[in-house]
Amino acid sequence: MDDNGHWVLIGAWTVLVLLLLPKLVLDYRGRMTDAMSHIAVWGLIFMAAVSIYAFRDEIKGFAGRVSGEFSPYGTTEVSGIEGERTVRIRRSARGSFFARADVNGAAMPMLVDTGASSIVLKSSDAEKAGIDLKSLSFTIPVDTANGRTFCAAVRLKSIAVGGISFDRVDALVAMPGNVKESLLGMTFLSRLRSYDVSGDFMTFRS
Secondary structure, three states, X not given: OOHHHHHHHHHHHHHHHHHHHHHHHHHOOOOHXXXXXXXXXXXXXXXXXHHHHHOHHHHHHHHHHHHHHOXXXXXXXXXEEOOEEXXXXXXXXXXXXXXXXXXXXXXXXXXXXXXXXXXXXXXXXXXXXXXXXXXXXXXXXXXXXXXXXXXXXXXXXXXXXXXXXXXXXXXXXXXXXXXXXXXXXXXXXXXXXEEEEEOOEEEEEO
8 A cells, every 4th residue: 555545545434433423422431441442442443454454465375384384295376476487395304395287188296307398297197188109209318216217209299387377388207117206397487487496396487
């Protein structure tokens, strides 16, 4: 609220008090103690209302953090302001971040891996996304935590995490049986406006 808004609010309350004051004087004649008690209570209610309004952004952020503590890992919390979409992902018990992604419209968990140069889909997830494994050529060598494997290059129609969605995204499909988890790598992360980790949450911004 700007300065003009503050003065309008103060003026409105002043007019209200002046209108009610004569009635209060008549109603509480001879009961000054009751009058002061009720005035104090309504004053506290008014101050509480003003404080909640003044700190509404901080309260909203605090409420979001508290609710996040009770959310299961991988839960995406979406918020939006003009020109920006934000998704927060809670850390798993293993210490990693798993995003609940939609690939070509198919839901699947994906391990967020900033060290992976590309999105990597395990074979079962690729099939869920409608990719025909028989048509792929697994000729691209990729080093993973489990050793070297071979992948095939594909282009996803779409991939979304929470409210953030991108079309025509390059990805790799791992040879069947060689990768345990699909990876959300840099071909997705590099399209974001920014991403960062704070405490037990990773935040995507687009």
